[in-house]
Amino acid sequence: MAAIHPHDAEPLTQPPRKSRAGRNLPAAIGVGVSLGAVIVASLFLYRAAFVVVLAITISVAIWELTDSIAKSGTHPPAVPLILGGLATAAITWFKGSEALTVAFLLTCLAVAVWRLADGPDGYLRDVSAGLFVALYVPFLAGFAVLMTVPSDGPRRVVAFIATVVCSDIGGYATGVFLGRHPLAPKVSPAKSWEGFAGSVVSCTAVGIAFFTLVFHHAAWQGALFGAALALTATLGDLGESLLKRDLGVKDMGSLLPGHGGVMDRLDSLLPGAVVSYLLFSAFIPVH
Numbered sequence: 001m002a003a004i005h006p007h008d009a010e011p012l013t014q015p016p017r018k019s020r021a022g023r024n025l026p027a028a029i030g031v032g033v034s035l036g037a038v039i040v041a042s043l044f045l046y047r048a049a050f051v052v053v054l055a056i057t058i059s060v061a062i063w064e065l066t067d068s069i070a071k072s073g074t075h076p077p078a079v080p081l082i083l084g085g086l087a088t089a090a091i092t093w094f095k096g097s098e099a100l101t102v103a104f105l106l107t108c109l110a111v112a113v114w115r116l117a118d119g120p121d122g123y124l125r126d127v128s129a130g131l132f133v134a135l136y137v138p139f140l141a142g143f144a145v146l147m148t149v150p151s152d153g154p155r156r157v158v159a160f161i162a163t164v165v166c167s168d169i170g171g172y173a174t175g176v177f178l179g180r181h182p183l184a185p186k187v188s189p190a191k192s193w194e195g196f197a198g199s200v201v202s203c204t205a206v207g208i209a210f211f212t213l214v215f216h217h218a219a220w221q222g223a224l225f226g227a228a229l230a231l232t233a234t235l236g237d238l239g240e241s242l243l244k245r246d247l248g249v250k251d252m253g254s255l256l257p258g259h260g261g262v263m264d265r266l267d268s269l270l271p272g273a274v275v276s277y278l279l280f281s282a283f284i285p286v287h
Contacts, residue, residue: 032165040158043154043158058138059085060253060255065252065263068253071248076127081133081138085138088100088103089145093148100142140270143274147160147277159207163203163206163210163229167230170202174197178192204222204227207223208223225276236271237267240252240267251264
């Protein structure tokens with residue numbers, strides 16, 4: 001049999017090229033623009049529609065996270081978590097911050113009771129993982145719902161999401177071209193201190209623009225808002241990377257081409273929602 005030359009073995013159809021940072025950039029941009037359009041349309045056409053979109057997003061993220069955790073041998077009950085996530089979004093929209101806390105506690109209780117049916121083996125392990133999921137996804141996402149409630153809620157949510165997105169874009173671009181010093185090599189080798197600096201600069205600029213031009217408040221407030229979101233977005237991204245390494249998965253899902261799963265897009269947004277809500281409450285009181 002004749003030897004096969006390496007070039008003869010190349011497939012006729014080449015796989016989609018990835019960027020230097022390991023991402024299918026055209027697909028990522030297309031998905032990102034589409035998601036942004038859905039978010040903006042739901043916010044400004046009918047605010048309650050955004051809460052519905054968020055509730056669906058929470059449900060998918062919970063499913064992805066519980067499925068990924070299950071691969072490690074731990075089985076947080078997905079059904080009460082998803083139902084609790086849907087209820088948390090709805091109750092928070094109608095009743096506010098106190099209802100968010102109550103909904104979280106009831107979700108935790110539902111997880112503990114639901115898991116009883118599977119017996120004592122691994123009970124504490126599974127319930128603990130379930131409580132983690134309840135805190136990580138629906139509870140933190142509830143702060144995005146709280147931001148939507150005021151009359152200027154759409155502007156608050158857009159400012160929050162746009163700033164976090166700029167953290168990703170600024171860090172990505174700076175890291176690809178200038179990244180030399182790893183930020184956390186054992187957790188996320190692709191991240192660099194230069195990329196983090198790019199995130200801080202871009203977020204600070206966007207924060208100042210929103211606070212001065214949209215909210216008509218002080219530039220220093222916008223700078224603090226942007227810098228805080230750059231930090232929380234980076235920590236959120238690193239936190240999920242650490243979790244994925246512990247679980248032995250590359251992505252939480254594959255629903256979004258170029259991004260991974262829904263949970264892979266929420267990692268930076270979830271902690272940022274809490275910080276955004278607190279800073280907006282401090283700087284721009286609701287009248």
